[in-house]
Amino acid sequence: MNLTHQEAERMEYLLGKSRLSYLNREEESELRYLVTKENPSAKDGSMDELIKLGLILVGLYFLSKALSEK
Amino acid sequence: MGISSNKKIEEYAKEMPWELRRAIEALNDDLRLAVFFVLLKHGELSFSQIMAELEIPRKDSSILSHHLKILEKGALIKNEFAKKEGMDSHSFYDLTEFGEDVLNGLMDTLAVPRLAGEPIEPLKKLLYQVGSTVSEKAFKEATK
Numbered sequence: 001m002n003l004t005h006q007e008a009e010r011m012e013y014l015l016g017k018s019r020l021s022y023l024n025r026e027e028e029s030e031l032r033y034l035v036t037k038e039n040p041s042a043k044d045g046s047m048d049e050l051i052k053l054g055l056i057l058v059g060l061y062f063l064s065k066a067l068s069e070k
Numbered sequence: 071m072g073i074s075s076n077k078k079i080e081e082y083a084k085e086m087p088w089e090l091r092r093a094i095e096a097l098n099d100d101l102r103l104a105v106f107f108v109l110l111k112h113g114e115l116s117f118s119q120i121m122a123e124l125e126i127p128r129k130d131s132s133i134l135s136h137h138l139k140i141l142e143k144g145a146l147i148k149n150e151f152a153k154k155e156g157m158d159s160h161s162f163y164d165l166t167e168f169g170e171d172v173l174n175g176l177m178d179t180l181a182v183p184r185l186a187g188e189p190i191e192p193l194k195k196l197l198y199q200v201g202s203t204v205s206e207k208a209f210k211e212a213t214k
Contacts, residue, residue, distance in 0.1 A: 009208065016209025019202060052198065055205060059197030062204050066111045 001061065002038050008061065010034065015054045089145065093172050096144025102137050103196050106165070109147060110173065114164040138163060146172060 003011065011034040014027055023031065028047055035054045036043050042053050073079075083091075097103055101124075108123050109115060115123070117134070126134055141147045146169035151160050165173075176193055 012205045012208035013212050015201070016205035016207070016212075019206055020209055055201030056194060056197045057201065058204050059199070059201030062200055063107065063110065063197065 003034060007034055007037070008058075011038075011054060012058055015051060015058060018051050089168075090172075093144045093146055093168070096140050096146055097172075099137065099140075100196075101134075102141055103193070105134075105137060105141060105163075106146060106169070106173070107196065107200070109163060109165050110170075114162045116162050120163065145169070 001008070011031065014023060014031045014034070017023060017027070018031070031054065032047075032050055035050045035057070038057055039053060042050055045053065086094075097106065104124055105120060108120060112119075112123065117131075117138075120126075120138075121128070121131060121134060124134075138147065138149070142149055145166055147163050148166050150162050150164070152162060153160055
């Protein structure tokens with residue numbers, strides 16, 4: 001994982017906000033930075049693609065964590 | 071429209087070890103994937119606890135039984151009988167060691183740099199759903 005724990009938590013928050021509210025431009029840039037840091041191939045993706053990829057990443061981290069704690 | 075099987079197709083298909091083929095077939099369904107991840111997350115659970123966690127109505131209990139049997143046949147989960155204090159149910163389900171190995175293998179194919187490639191669709195969909203739930207919860211908690 002390339003993100004720090006704080007960055008991962010921030011990404012979760014921003015993704016949650018994108019689903020339940022809306023992101024302003026600064027937040028969109030921040031989310032783009034975080035998703036790209038974890039997956040550089042997402043650099044030129046649309047915001048919808050970034051959100052989708054970000055949610056998959058969060059799901060992957062959550063389940064990987066559950067697996068390692070088992 | 072599907073292609074009718076022939077000798078050549080059967081020949082190549084048989085190259086996949088039978089145990090893996092059965093396990094992959096067992097996971098090729100949203101409900102079974104969900105059961106698999108519920109057991110991964112919570113560990114050993116009774117039939118009723120799985121029903122409650124997945125919010126499956128009582129009238130559909132036979133459907134869940136059917137899917138649990140397929141997961142068992144795929145050797146991904148096991149069903150054991152035990153007496154536990156404070157619980158009515160004596161029948162419990164948990165992942166098998168093989169089930170955990172299969173999951174680890176699937177997770178490896180989904181390693182982050184390969185996400186933009188060809189991830190396994192049902193698993194990708196489930197990860198997306200899990201990610202959505204986790205993120206929405208994080209946002210709600212931060213804005214309480």
